[in-house]
Amino acid sequence: MAVGMAQYTHVIFDFGGVITASPFEAFNRLEAERGLPRDFVRGVNARNPDTNAWALFERAEIDAATFDTLFAEEARSLGHDLEGEAVLAVLAGAVRPQMVAALDTLKAGGFPIGCITNNVPSGKGAGMARSEAMAAEVAAIMARFDHVIESSKVGVRKPDPRIYQMMCAALGVEPAACIYLDDLGINCKPAAGLGMHAIKVTSGEQALADLSAALGVLLP
Numbered sequence: 001m002a003v004g005m006a007q008y009t010h011v012i013f014d015f016g017g018v019i020t021a022s023p024f025e026a027f028n029r030l031e032a033e034r035g036l037p038r039d040f041v042r043g044v045n046a047r048n049p050d051t052n053a054w055a056l057f058e059r060a061e062i063d064a065a066t067f068d069t070l071f072a073e074e075a076r077s078l079g080h081d082l083e084g085e086a087v088l089a090v091l092a093g094a095v096r097p098q099m100v101a102a103l104d105t106l107k108a109g110g111f112p113i114g115c116i117t118n119n120v121p122s123g124k125g126a127g128m129a130r131s132e133a134m135a136a137e138v139a140a141i142m143a144r145f146d147h148v149i150e151s152s153k154v155g156v157r158k159p160d161p162r163i164y165q166m167m168c169a170a171l172g173v174e175p176a177a178c179i180y181l182d183d184l185g186i187n188c189k190p191a192a193g194l195g196m197h198a199i200k201v202t203s204g205e206q207a208l209a210d211l212s213a214a215l216g217v218l219l220p
Contacts, residue, residue, distance in 0.1 A: 007177070008177060008178065008179050008197060008214060008215055009111065009112070009173065009177045009178075010111065010112045010113070010114065010171055010173045010177055010178045010179070011106055011111055011112075011113050011114075011178070011179045011180075011181070011211070011215070012113070012114040012115070012116060012164075012167055012171075012178055012179070012180045012181070012191075012196070013099075013103075013113065013114070013115050013116075013145075013180075013181050014115070014116060014117060014118075014158075014180075014181060014182040014183060014184075014187065014201070015115055015117035015119070015126070016091075016093055016117065016118075016119075016183075017093070017182070017183030017184070017201060018096075018099065018181050018182065018183055018201050018207065019095065019096060019099045019100065019103075019115075019141060020092070020093035020094060020095050020096060021093035021094045021096060022093060022183055023090070023091050023092075023093050024039075024042060025093070026090035026091070026093060027039075027041040027042065027087070027090065029090070030086060030087070030090050034082060034086075036080050036082060037080075040075075040078070040080060040082070041082070041087055043078065044071065044074050044075050044078060044082075047074065047078075052070075052074060053066075053067050053070035053071040053074055053084060054067075054071070054120075055157065056070070057120040057121070057122075057152075058118045058119065058120055058151045058152060058157045059151060059152070059155050059156070059157055060120075060121050060151075060152040060153070060155060061155075063121070064084075064085070064088065064120075064121070064122045067084045067088070067120070067122075068083055068084035068085045068088075069084070070084065071083070071084030071087060072084055088120070088122045091120075091122070092134055092138075095137060095138070095141065096204040098204050098205075098208060098220060099204055099207070099208070100141055100144075101219075101220045102208055102211070102219045102220060103141070103144045103145075104144070105217075105219050105220060106217075106219075107144060109217060111215075112146045112171055112173070113144070113145050113146055114145055114146055114147045114148070114149070114167050114170070114171055115142065115145045115147075115148045115149070116148075116149045116158065116163055116164065116167055116180075117148070117149070117150055117151065118151040118157045118158050118187075119150050119151060119152050120152055121152045125138050125139055125142075126138060126139075126142050126148065126150055146171060147167065147170040147171055149163060149166055149167055149170070151163065154166065158182070158184075158186075158187040158190070159186050159187050159189065159190045160190070161190045161193065161194060164180070164190060164191050164194055164196070165194070168194075174195070175191075175194040175195040175196045176195040176196070178191075178196045178197070179196065179197045179198075179199065179211065179214055179215070180192075180196040180197070180198050180199070181198075181199045181201050181207055181211065182198070182199075182200065182201060183200070183201040183202070184200075185200050188200050197214055199211060199214070208220070
């Protein structure tokens with residue numbers, strides 16, 4: 001264990017939008033290509049957030065073909081045509097090398113690290129990669145974590161508090177000893193509610209600065 005008397009001993013990361021670039025950037029590019037309103041995909045996914053196609057797919061309650069159909073129906077109900085497969089095709093974001101370097105620094109310093117990711121059973125591996133090379137890169141990153149929880153494997157998705165509690169149980173730590181990083185405020189709130197120090201990520205640089213300050217450790 002690192003840090004003698006430090007307040008925080010464990011760090012838990014979201015994956016997409018934290019270790020990789022935000023998928024919302026890819027959604028915006030897709031929307032521009034299709035002539036759709038900006039943030040249309042996010043708008044579709046925000047309606048009925050516990051029971052819509054996206055929620056069902058992240059809990060692996062439907063397959064990719066059903067998601068394709070249901071998402072298209074939801075998009076059409078909002079006045080535009082967009083198939084679910086087009087959204088899945090752009091999901092995997094580019095890896096942020098500085099975040100991967102931070103994982104290595106944390107591990108070298110004795111900090112246990114975990115990853116909680118809302119993902120879908122599509123593409124290759126936990127990062128939903130569309131190529132073997134990207135899947136291998138993501139797998140190498142995932143191997144750095146002491147524990148990984150994927151929503152599509154456990155049937156629970158953020159912001160359900162149970163998924164954070166599952167991680168704490170797996171790591172053998174109380175929430176108050178954990179820092180949690182996510183690019184979505186809605187996912188940070190339950191972590192904070194359990195007692196974690198939550199960091200909302202807007203960029204790799206900001207995330208590392210805030211994490212460094214909270215830990216009292218200089219990260220790259």
